[in-house]
Amino acid sequence: MTAPPYGPALDLVTRVRGVRGAMLVSGDDGIVVAEQLMEGIKGSAVAALASSLAARLRRAMEAAGVGASLFWHLQCDQGGLLVVPAPSGVLIVAVAEPDVNVGLVRLELLRAAEAVG
Amino acid sequence: MTTRAVEAWTLEPLVTFVKEASARLVLVMTSAGQVMAQHGFSRAVDVMSAAALGAAIMASTDEIARQLAQPPFAALNHQGDRHGIFLGAVTTGRGKLVVLVVYDLDVSSLGLVQLFFEQLTADLQAASPKEGVSKQVLAADFERELSDSLNTLFGR
Amino acid sequence: MADEIKTLSSQLAQDPDSLVFLRLGELLRLKGQFDAAHRVALTGLERHPHLADAHDLYARILADKRDYERAFDEWDMTLRIAPNHVGALKGLAFLYFKVGDVGQAVAHLEAARLHAPDDPGVAQALALAQGGGSGPARAAAAAAEELAPPAAAAAPLEESRVFAGLEGAQEGLLLLDAKGQVLGGALKEPHGRDVTEAVAAYLAGVSHEAGRTAKLLGLGRWTGVAAEGQHGHVHLTPPAGDALLLVVRDRAVPMGRLAIIAQRAAGAARRWLEQQA
Numbered sequence: 001m002t003a004p005p006y007g008p009a010l011d012l013v014t015r016v017r018g019v020r021g022a023m024l025v026s027g028d029d030g031i032v033v034a035e036q037l038m039e040g041i042k043g044s045a046v047a048a049l050a051s052s053l054a055a056r057l058r059r060a061m062e063a064a065g066v067g068a069s070l071f072w073h074l075q076c077d078q079g080g081l082l083v084v085p086a087p088s089g090v091l092i093v094a095v096a097e098p099d100v101n102v103g104l105v106r107l108e109l110l111r112a113a114e115a116v117g
Numbered sequence: 118m119t120t121r122a123v124e125a126w127t128l129e130p131l132v133t134f135v136k137e138a139s140a141r142l143v144l145v146m147t148s149a150g151q152v153m154a155q156h157g158f159s160r161a162v163d164v165m166s167a168a169a170l171g172a173a174i175m176a177s178t179d180e181i182a183r184q185l186a187q188p189p190f191a192a193l194n195h196q197g198d199r200h201g202i203f204l205g206a207v208t209t210g211r212g213k214l215v216v217l218v219v220y221d222l223d224v225s226s227l228g229l230v231q232l233f234f235e236q237l238t239a240d241l242q243a244a245s246p247k248e249g250v251s252k253q254v255l256a257a258d259f260e261r262e263l264s265d266s267l268n269t270l271f272g273r
Numbered sequence: 274m275a276d277e278i279k280t281l282s283s284q285l286a287q288d289p290d291s292l293v294f295l296r297l298g299e300l301l302r303l304k305g306q307f308d309a310a311h312r313v314a315l316t317g318l319e320r321h322p323h324l325a326d327a328h329d330l331y332a333r334i335l336a337d338k339r340d341y342e343r344a345f346d347e348w349d350m351t352l353r354i355a356p357n358h359v360g361a362l363k364g365l366a367f368l369y370f371k372v373g374d375v376g377q378a379v380a381h382l383e384a385a386r387l388h389a390p391d392d393p394g395v396a397q398a399l400a401l402a403q404g405g406g407s408g409p410a411r412a413a414a415a416a417a418e419e420l421a422p423p424a425a426a427a428a429p430l431e432e433s434r435v436f437a438g439l440e441g442a443q444e445g446l447l448l449l450d451a452k453g454q455v456l457g458g459a460l461k462e463p464h465g466r467d468v469t470e471a472v473a474a475y476l477a478g479v480s481h482e483a484g485r486t487a488k489l490l491g492l493g494r495w496t497g498v499a500a501e502g503q504h505g506h507v508h509l510t511p512p513a514g515d516a517l518l519l520v521v522r523d524r525a526v527p528m529g530r531l532a533i534i535a536q537r538a539a540g541a542a543r544r545w546l547e548q549q550a
Contacts, residue, residue, distance in 0.1 A: 029196075030228020041490070048228030049486040055226075056482055057500055059323055060475040060507075064521055065462025067503030074483060078493030081486065095490070119380045137485070141353060159345065159369075159377070223323060224353045 006034035009112040013092070016108055018100030020079070024116060025091040027051050033090060041095055050083055050093050058085075071106055084109040086116050122154035123266045124211070130240030131156060138233040141200070142219040144168055145241075147212065148175060152266055157219075171204055171217040192234070194227055203230050207238045209245035278304070285313075290320055292471055298330045302337060310334045324474055325355035332364055341368055355477060357452055359389045366398065388452075445522060448542050451515035453477025457545065460521060463504055472519065479509065480517045497535065499528055508535040512542040 006024055013022035014036050021037030023046060030051035035043040053074065061069050074081040082094040082105050092112045094105050120135060120143075122128040127145050135143055135156045142157040144164065150172035158164045179189045192205035203218040216237065220230055281297040294317035301310035314331040321327050332347035345368050351361035362385035369378035385395045446458040453473045460469045479498075487495040498509040501524075508520045508531045520535045 025228075028222070028226065030226035031231070044228065045232055045489055048226065048232040049482075049489060051226055052229055053479075053482050053486055053498075056475070056479050057498070060472055060479070060519075061500060061502045063468055063471040063475050064460060064502075064505070064507065064519075065464070065466075065468060066505030066507060066521060070501045070503060072498060072500035074486060074492075074495060075497040075499065076487040076492035076495045078491070080492065081490070119377060119384075136356075139353065141349070157349075159374075221350070221353055 006116065007036075009092070009115040010034060010036045012108045012112045012115070013094050013105065016094075016101065016105050018097040019094050019105060020097065021046075021095045022112070023047060023093045023095075025051055025093055027054060027085060027089045027091045037095070046081070046093060046095060050081055050091060053081075054083060054085060054091055071109065073102060073106075082106065082109060084113045086113040088117055090116055092116065120154070120156040121269065123269045124153050126244040126246060127154040127241065130237050130244055133240065134233050134237040137236070138218070138220065138230045139225040140218050140220050140230065142167075142217075144171060144217040146172060146215050146217070148172060148206075148215055153211075153214065167217060171215055174204055175206060175215050192231070194230075196222075196227065199223070201225075201227055201230065203227070203234070205234050205238075207241050209241050210247040211245050214241065288466065289316070291466070292317075292321070292324075295326055295330055298334065302330075302334050307334060307338050311338070321471065323354060324471065325351045325358050325361070325477075326474065328354065329358060329360045329364070332361070336364065336367070341371060344368065355453065355474075357384075357388045359385050359392065359395075362388070363395065445520060446538050447472065447519040447521075448512070448545075449473050449476055449517045449519070451477070451480055451517070456516065457542070458519075460519070463523070476509075476517060476519060480511055480515050483509075483511075497532070499532060501528065506531050508532060510535050510539045512539040513546045516542065516546060518542050 010022045010024070013019055021035065021041045021043075023035040023037065023043060024033040025031070025047040026033055028051070030048040032043045032047045037043055037046075054069070054072070057072055058069055061067065069085060071082070071084050073083075077098065079098050080096050080100070082096060082102065084092045084106070086092060092109050094109060096105060120128065120132050122131065122145075131143060131145060131154050134140065140156065143155065144152060144158070144167055145154040146152045146168045150168045152164055152168045155164055158167070174193065178193060182189045189206065192203065194204075195202040199222055201220050201222060203220065205216050205218075207214045207216060216234070218230055218234070220226075278297065278300050281293045281300070284293045285291055285297060294313050298310045298313040298317065301307075301313060311334050314327065314334050318324075318327045318331055328347045328351040332344045332351065335341075335344035335347060344364065348361040348364040348368070351358045352365075355361075362381045366378040366381035366385065369375070369381065379399065382395055382399045385392065386399060389395060445460065447460045447469060448456040448458050450456055453476060455469055455473050458469075459467065460472050462468045483495040483498060487493060495511065500507045500509075505521055505523045506526060506528055510518045510520075512518045518535065518539050520531060520538055522531055522534070526534075
């Protein structure tokens, strides 16, 4: 079950065509905070793997001097993960089809991050 | 760090789990605290203490669940400043096993440990011999059995 | 050596985030100035807590100071960060020899040999431990020698050959292997400081992590990671095998253009890797 305050934030993302699901993930623990996923997507796996990759990217980007990550996109031939870290440490994650409008998903993820705080 | 097993069928699932979950220490034991495999421990005394404490924690929480008329807890997690400690139970052809995992929060997370613990559970269930629960250790043989197990676990 | 220590100390004072602390700590250790080496390593670790080489350096200093328990923890942490770190494998082998656990020592030396098959010290220690010498005592001595710093690294590859003719070949393109070792290119942060080695170290394992994520989530094969930072954009691509290509540009370069630059650089890297095979 998704806690009521998070529903509208996730709605912003899932309404974009080609998005198969959206989640809020605890960045430190890699566990699910809230989710709206199509059948067949395993939320706990998305949460654990997205937070692990996010941690590695964050360290590398800080070392490279480009600062904290604002948005990242794991591109795969059958889809992708799009992630915006919120200031609270929560990750807003979208699981998408390969031909999704990345720019639009990015905007909605940023809006969702603002709503989540 | 090396991974060692008293019963060979536990080795491959454990090696995979350690690699994927980036675990620091892992113990696979029976619910009585008899160790079947370990990763990352350097001293026998640490293994014996961890096994005894892990089995005791599982026994206590099972009893709490029983008194609440609830099914046993599937897993327990303690999050410290730098490390997490995870305890989970697996039912196999050899009976119920308890798995104790210590992970560094710098390189792993509760989510990763939980995710790959599911895989470890499936791998152990698939690999376990189906001929039934392993023989009970008789009191008279206990010390020798313990010594043999520790020798195997530390490659002696 | 004294001159080099002086120069490195002054570099570190000017830029406390610099990785010169690794070399400085090692030089101080070799000179037997363990307390100074200890301070340098600890300060470096505070700034680079996820750098495997920093934990390895600290472990060697602790071992020199005979603080074997903490040395064990530090080498263990090194392996958590970089599971194939040969220095840490050798260090742990040394500690196991010290406590007479030849089995564990040999297991660690065998793992070290897997990743450094040409390391003569590992082979020698293994031969002694496996009965070629007069027993565990000599094996321990051979393993102890392995704690000596490695010989100077082989001359760096000609970076320009990998990305010849490409924009940013010397400061914004980096080609790594799966262990985080630099194959070509270089990276400078916005203030011009060379961050090649640090970024390479942090990116070790990203290829595996991205591949695992794609596989377990049923997303097929991973083709890239595009990331937007506060001060710049980065693009990661697997050009071939486990190699990883990193392209970094400032925020003025749009992500789409960055993807095209990355594609061209990946082509160059792929050709170069094929030539090396």
